[in-house]
Structure formats: C-alpha cells, structure tokens
Amino acid sequence: MTPTEDSVPTHTSTPADSAVVRILAADGTLTPSDAAEPYLALVEALTDAELEGFYRDMVLIRAFDRQATNLQRQGQLALWPPSLGQEAAQVGSARAARPQDHIFPSYREHVVARIRGVDPIDIIRVMRGLTHGGWDPTDPRNGNTHIYTLVLGSQTLHATGLAMGLVFDGRCGTGDPERDEAVIVYYGDGASSQGDVHEAMVFAASFQTPEVFFLQNNQWAISVPVATQSRSPLHKRGAGYGMPSIPVDGNDVIASWAVTKVALDEARAGQGPRAIEALTYRMGAHTTSDDPTKYRTSEEERSWARRDPIERMHAFLRGRGASDAFFADVEAEAEAVADDARIRTTQLGTIPVDTMFDNVYSEAHPLVDQQRQWFAEYEASFGEDS
Amino acid sequence: MTTTDTSTGPVTGGAVTGAGTTPAPSGVENLPFSRALNAGLRRALAESDRVLLLGEDIGPLGGVFRVTEGLQAEFGPRRVIDTPLAESGIVGTAIGLAMAGFRPVCEIQFDGFVFPAFDQITSQLAKITYRHEGALQMPVVIRIPYGGHIGAVEHHQESPEAYFTHTPGLRVVSPSTPNDAYWMIQDAIASPDPVIFLEPKSRYWPKGEVDTTARALPLHASRIVRRGTDVTLVGHGAMVTTLLQAAALAESEGTSCEVVDLRSLSPVDYGPILDSVRRTGRMVYAQEAPGFTSLGSEISATVMERAFYALEAPVLRVSGFDTPFPPAKLEGKYLPDADRILEAVDRALAY
Numbered sequence: 001m002t003p004t005e006d007s008v009p010t011h012t013s014t015p016a017d018s019a020v021v022r023i024l025a026a027d028g029t030l031t032p033s034d035a036a037e038p039y040l041a042l043v044e045a046l047t048d049a050e051l052e053g054f055y056r057d058m059v060l061i062r063a064f065d066r067q068a069t070n071l072q073r074q075g076q077l078a079l080w081p082p083s084l085g086q087e088a089a090q091v092g093s094a095r096a097a098r099p100q101d102h103i104f105p106s107y108r109e110h111v112v113a114r115i116r117g118v119d120p121i122d123i124i125r126v127m128r129g130l131t132h133g134g135w136d137p138t139d140p141r142n143g144n145t146h147i148y149t150l151v152l153g154s155q156t157l158h159a160t161g162l163a164m165g166l167v168f169d170g171r172c173g174t175g176d177p178e179r180d181e182a183v184i185v186y187y188g189d190g191a192s193s194q195g196d197v198h199e200a201m202v203f204a205a206s207f208q209t210p211e212v213f214f215l216q217n218n219q220w221a222i223s224v225p226v227a228t229q230s231r232s233p234l235h236k237r238g239a240g241y242g243m244p245s246i247p248v249d250g251n252d253v254i255a256s257w258a259v260t261k262v263a264l265d266e267a268r269a270g271q272g273p274r275a276i277e278a279l280t281y282r283m284g285a286h287t288t289s290d291d292p293t294k295y296r297t298s299e300e301e302r303s304w305a306r307r308d309p310i311e312r313m314h315a316f317l318r319g320r321g322a323s324d325a326f327f328a329d330v331e332a333e334a335e336a337v338a339d340d341a342r343i344r345t346t347q348l349g350t351i352p353v354d355t356m357f358d359n360v361y362s363e364a365h366p367l368v369d370q371q372r373q374w375f376a377e378y379e380a381s382f383g384e385d386s
Numbered sequence: 387m388t389t390t391d392t393s394t395g396p397v398t399g400g401a402v403t404g405a406g407t408t409p410a411p412s413g414v415e416n417l418p419f420s421r422a423l424n425a426g427l428r429r430a431l432a433e434s435d436r437v438l439l440l441g442e443d444i445g446p447l448g449g450v451f452r453v454t455e456g457l458q459a460e461f462g463p464r465r466v467i468d469t470p471l472a473e474s475g476i477v478g479t480a481i482g483l484a485m486a487g488f489r490p491v492c493e494i495q496f497d498g499f500v501f502p503a504f505d506q507i508t509s510q511l512a513k514i515t516y517r518h519e520g521a522l523q524m525p526v527v528i529r530i531p532y533g534g535h536i537g538a539v540e541h542h543q544e545s546p547e548a549y550f551t552h553t554p555g556l557r558v559v560s561p562s563t564p565n566d567a568y569w570m571i572q573d574a575i576a577s578p579d580p581v582i583f584l585e586p587k588s589r590y591w592p593k594g595e596v597d598t599t600a601r602a603l604p605l606h607a608s609r610i611v612r613r614g615t616d617v618t619l620v621g622h623g624a625m626v627t628t629l630l631q632a633a634a635l636a637e638s639e640g641t642s643c644e645v646v647d648l649r650s651l652s653p654v655d656y657g658p659i660l661d662s663v664r665r666t667g668r669m670v671y672a673q674e675a676p677g678f679t680s681l682g683s684e685i686s687a688t689v690m691e692r693a694f695y696a697l698e699a700p701v702l703r704v705s706g707f708d709t710p711f712p713p714a715k716l717e718g719k720y721l722p723d724a725d726r727i728l729e730a731v732d733r734a735l736a737y
Contacts, residue, residue, distance in 0.1 A: 132513070136521035137485075146485075147517060151509050157475060158510070161482020161490075168438075168464050169486070196506070199475030206470055359520035360554050362578035366653050368554070 028315025092256025116143030173270020190221025498541025
C-alpha cells in the first residue's frame with residue numbers, strides 16, 4: 001500500500017505520548033510521565049556527578065560530530081553520518097551498560113563508541129577511506145564495541161548469535177550481576193523493516209538471549225518517513241516476539257539511561273531479550289550526501305529543535321544548581337575534543353597499497369598471494385616514477 | 387521453506403541409528419557418504435565442545451538427508467541446535483557465535499534455500515576478517531546439499547557454487563567420496579576461514595571406503611583419480627562419477643582419459659590439473675551448473691593462460707544449460723552425462 005500524502009505523519013508517535021517513559025520535560029523541568037513511575041527510584045539515586053557526566057558526554061560528542069561534518073565538507077572525509085540530535089538516546093543507553101557488556105552499534109553511534117573507549121579517530125579512519133573497520137572489538141580498550149557495518153540490520157543477528165553464545169557458556173543468569181554479561185544492539189527505524197531484524201528477534205526470543213534491542217527511531221530513513229516503515233508504533237513490535245518492549249523519550253538522557261539500565265539488568269539476570277524504542281530525531285542529514293530540505297519541513301525541524309537533548313539537560317542542571325564553572329569546563333573540553341579531531345585527521349596520512357591484500361583470509365590463499373606478488377612487481381616496474 | 391519429501395532417495399536412516407554407528411577412530415570402514423559425514427561431524431563434536439551444529443530439522447529428525455542423525459541425542463540440544471526456520475538467521479547468528487568463540491557448522495537444507503542467507507554469507511561472513519584488519523577470524527562452515535540427479539522439485543537441485551567462489555574471503559569445497567566427506571568436513575571445521583561445504587546430494591547414498599586413521603590430502607588439494615594419456619577430464623562433486631563413467635566408455639573406444647577431482651573450488655589447486663594437461667594436451671571441464679561465468683569458465687581460462695603451449699585443442703566446457711534448472715522430468719537432458727562429455731572429448735581430439 002502506498003500511503004497518500006496527507007495520511008503520512010512524519011512519525012508514528014511523539015514524546016508527548018503518555019505511554020512513553022520521560023523524566024524531563026522539553027523545558028528541562030523534572031516532569032515524569034506516568035510510564036516513568038517504575039524508574040523514579042533509580043533516577044533519584046543518580047548523583048550530581050553522574051548527571052553532569054551525561055551532559056558532558058553529549059556536549060563533547062556534539063562538538064566532535066560538528067567537527068567531523070565540517071571535515072567532510074572540506075574534503076577530508078568521504079562521508080559522515082551525523083549523530084546531531086541523537087545524543088541523549090546514545091549517552092543514556094551507553095552509560096547504562098556495564099564494562100563486561102557487548103555493544104553492536106549501527107553506523108551513527110559515535111557517542112556510544114566514544115563512551116565505551118573507542119578512539120574517535122578510529123571512526124574518522126573509516127569515513128576517510130583508510131579502513132573498513134578501524135578498531136579491534138576484542139581489545140579491552142574498546143569496551144567490547146564492535147565495528148560499524150553499513151548493511152542495515154545485519155548486526156542484530158551477530159549480536160543475537162553472540163548473546164546465544166553467552167547463554168551456552170553460562171555467562172548470564174548466574175545470579176552474580178558483577179559477572180553476568182549482556183548484549184546491546186543498535187538499529188534504526190529504517191532497519192526495523194529489514195528481515196534480519198525480524199529473524200534476530202525470533203532467534204533472541206527462542207533462545208532467551210541476554211540482549212537489548214535498542215531502536216533509535218529518528219523519524220527518517222534517509223528521505224522516507226517512519227510511517228512507511230511501520231503503520232503501528234515500532235515499540236509495539238517487541239510484544240509480538242514475546243519480549244517486553246518499552247518506548248522512551250530518546251531526547252531525555254535520564255529516561256534513556258533508566259530504561260536501558262533496567263532492561264540490561266533483566267537481560268543479564270537471564271530474563272531474556274528486551275526491546276526499547278527511543279523516540280528521537282536526526283537533526284542533521286542522514287549523511288553528508290543527503291539534503292533534508294528536499295523531504296522535510298523547517299517547521300518540523302524547529303519543533304524537534306525545541307526538544308533538543310542538550311538544551312533540556314542544560315536547563316535541568318541549571319535548575320539543580322550546576323555551576324558556571326562546570327559549564328565553562330565542558331565547553332572548553334568540547335573545543336579541545338574538536339581541535340584534536342581536526343589535527344589528528346590531517347595527520348592520518350595514507351595506507352600502504354599492500355594492505356589491500358591483507359586479511360582477506362586468515363590462512364594463506366594462493367590466488368591472493370599471487371595477485372599481491374604480481375602487483376608488487378608491476379608497481380616496481382615503473383621504477384622511480386611510481 | 388518447504389522441502390522435498392525425504393523419500394526422494396534411498397535414505398539409510400531406518401537401517402542405522404545414532405551413537406552406535408560411530409566408526410572406531412582407527413581402521414577402514416565401508417560407509418555411505420552421508421554416514422561418513424555423520425561420523426566426521428561426530429568426531430569434530432567430540433574433539434571440541436566449541437563445535438556447534440545449527441540448522442533446520444537437524445535435531446531429532448537428523449536433517450532431511452539424515453546427515454546429523456543421532457548427534458543431538460549424543461551431544462544435546464545446545465551442541466546440535468534446531469533453529470527457527472530462517473536461513474539468514476542461521477548464518478547471521480553463526481557469525482555472532484563465532485565472535486563468542488564457537489565454531490558453528492550451519493546446515494542449509496537445500497541449495498536453492500541458501501539465497502535468503504546470501505547477504506549474511508557474502509556481505510558479512512566473507513568480509514569480517516578483512517573488515518576487522520585480522521582481529522577476528524570466522525571459523526564458520528556452511529553445509530549445503532547441492533546438485534541434481536534426485537528428481538526433486540524447484541529450488542532443490544541447483545549448483546550455486548559460482549556465487550560463492552566469486553566472493554573473496556570464502557573458501558569453497560566439495561567432496562565426491564565418503565573418505566573425502568569424512569576428512570574434509572573435519573578440515574573445514576578446523577579452518578579459521580569460512581568454508582562453504584557443498585555436499586553432492588546424489589552421492590549421499592553410495593558407499594565407499596573411509597580410512598579413519600589417515601587423512602589422504604589437505605583440504606585444498608585437487609587429485610587425479612584416474613590416470614590417462616589422451617584427454618584430461620576435470621570436475622567436482624557428483625560430476626566426478628560421471629567423468630569416470632565417460633572415461634570408462636572412452637577406454638572401450640580406445641581413448642585414454644585422465645580424471646581430476648577438484649575437491650576445492652576456491653582456492654583451486656591448479657598443480658595436478660596443469661601437470662595432467664601438459665601430459666595429455668587436451669582438457670574437458672564438466673559441471674552441473676550453468677556455463678556462463680561459471681567455475682568452468684574460470685578454470686578453463688586459467689589453464690589456457692598457464693598451459694597454452696601444451697594444449698593441442700582449446701579447453702572445452704560441458705555444463706548445465708543457461709536456463710533455470712528444469713522440471714525434474716527433464717533433468718536427465720539438462721545435466722551433463724557421459725555421452726555429452728564424450729562428445730566434447732571427440733571434439734577436443736578432432737583439433
């Protein structure tokens with residue numbers, strides 16, 4: 001069915017819905033929704049340092065993201081998928097994970113990657129065309145964060161397989177929350193239409209994996225509104241697979257944190273998979289190749305700008321008495337992060353041609369070896385001119 | 387997805403049962419190909435608890451071809467896993483299981499049903515080691531019963547090997563004998579790279595000698611299975627049997643054919659093929675798959691590049707036609723038989 005123009009809302013539900021878990025109103029006041037009730041005790045236990053940390057994470061990554069977008073405009077990067085506007089959903093969910101948890105990002109989770117320890121320059125390397133990966137998910141410094149894949153939804157199956165492995169190895173549900181592990185996998189409203197996401201949820205429910213499906217509904221799959229992906233709110237889908245499924249205001253970092261923390265705790269404890277739909281908005285383009293003015297209105301963009309996650313948290317922290325010195329310190333650090341990204345990007349250099357032939361296989365492969373050798377000799381034949 | 391009735395061939399299922407059929411880890415047994423595979427899988431499961439089997443109907447049923455019969459009873463449902471009916475899910479979760487340190491062996495029920503998993507195999511499984519700059523290995527095996535000769539319905543008789551040999555990062559092998567089935571499945575499981583393991587389903591039932599004490603050849607070696615002096619015949623899987631039939635017929639007409647079993651389709655072990663062609667000066671390649679841009683196209687081109695001056699005739703190809711696999715009543719005309727191979731032998735000799 002092709003929806004007619006006037007029947008297509010740009011989103012299936014908004015953060016105003018009463019079933020949505022929300023702690024902070026758009027103006028930054030503490031105004032929990034009815035659905036937030038089960039999470040209030042957790043929220044009250046958050047310290048000033050934790051709350052200020054959420055804010056700092058969001059501001060730093062926005063500065064980095066803006067810098068990366070500029071670097072792309074200046075021809076330094078092939079492409080950049082901005083995370084502008086989605087900082088709260090990402091920071092909240094990433095800060096809810098324990099160090100032993102496993103992260104499967106989509107290709108826009110720059111905040112998540114940074115929080116887990118991935119050096120943001122490694123993400124730059126991917127978008128600069130120096131690697132298809134750029135970091136080792138098994139290196140402890142990267143916080144069990146897997147690399148980006150550009151095929152939508154593929155990673156939901158990999159996450160589910162890894163989570164099945166956790167079940168088979170008894171690495172969840174032991175009763176020891178310090179040891180139990182869980183998996184969180186990120187995907188978007190567009191990816192939710194992919195068959196792999198469906199299959200991942202079927203497997204996850206069947207094998208009761210310790211896993212959180214974290215859907216960021218940013219309202220647009222490039223130029224196609226979410227109504228074309230789903231005629232019912234996406235958070236209702238989880239129930240169909242037999243897993244709890246919770247809608248949260250994805251522009252509210254506290255709500256995003258609380259919902260994800262509970263879901264991960266339950267998953268780690270062996271209660272099976274959970275689904276979260278974070279309602280948010282991609283304030284920038286899908287990628288730097290995209291022109292959002294062709295498919296959405298400035299009025300819509302303005303309405304979401306009024307729900308900006310950083311301004312909301314800024315107002316909340318101000319109301320709690322956060323100091324000018326704190327905000328100034330965050331701004332200074334953000335500037336340093338952006339400068340660092342620019343300087344290190346221009347220092348990245350290039351990669352040896354030979355790496356093209358590396359790691360196609362783990363064991364020697366005659367065809368690749370022959371081509372590597374042929375190409376080396378061919379290049380050498382040009383002598384000093386090459 | 388629906389499958390054919392398992393009565394499409396002389397399945398050995400009723401005659402033998404689970405654990406009691408394990409060949410002793412020494413000696414020579416006479417086994418059907420499917421039981422040899424079963425024994426190879428059992429040995430791999432017994433040797434490492436990181437080996438897992440997953441697929442549709444592979445548990446109590448033992449798979450529609452009974453290759454996994456008795457294995458779930460012996461190793462339990464966490465080692466031999468009946469999955470939801472979802473091919474992309476089987477391969478995609480196998481990738482995640484490999485990331486968790488397992489060595490998954492996936493069963494795709496039939497050749498034509500591998501395509502729902504095609505993205506996970508070609509875009510993900512094949513590229514994960516490359517994309518991770520070597521930080522992750524992908525020791526995943528995808529078992530696929532393939533090929534014709536069993537009179538089945540659509541999507542149950544195809545030869546999809548060229549899709550996979552075209553994909554860097556995958557290894558593709560196809561045993562043609564019970565002994566190779568027994569050893570090659572173990573070698574595929576031991577490989578740190580992903581292996582597409584093509585099982586010629588028309589060969590599941592004939593018996594052959596399996597030497598469980600000594601591996602004959604490495605996983606990626608090709609092998610001369612019949613000596614001859616006039617023409618080199620090359621193929622893999624079920625086609626090796628047809629090539630041997632053609633060679634026997636040719637012998638009675640005074641032509642001596644050498645037969646090479648590829649065993650490994652990617653990488654191709656060209657050594658024995660080129661040695662043979664340098665002795666015979668002629669080569670015919672035969673395959674069930676359609677000919678256009680196929681494995682036969684690649685191998686014949688490479689042989690002409692590397693052994694041009696030894697050739698007395700161009701390398702000739704015999705293949706399935708460039709049509710969909712036809713309804714089963716026509717498969718005897720579609721698939722290369724000994725006569726079609728001999729026609730090509732005659733053409734090669736006429737140059």
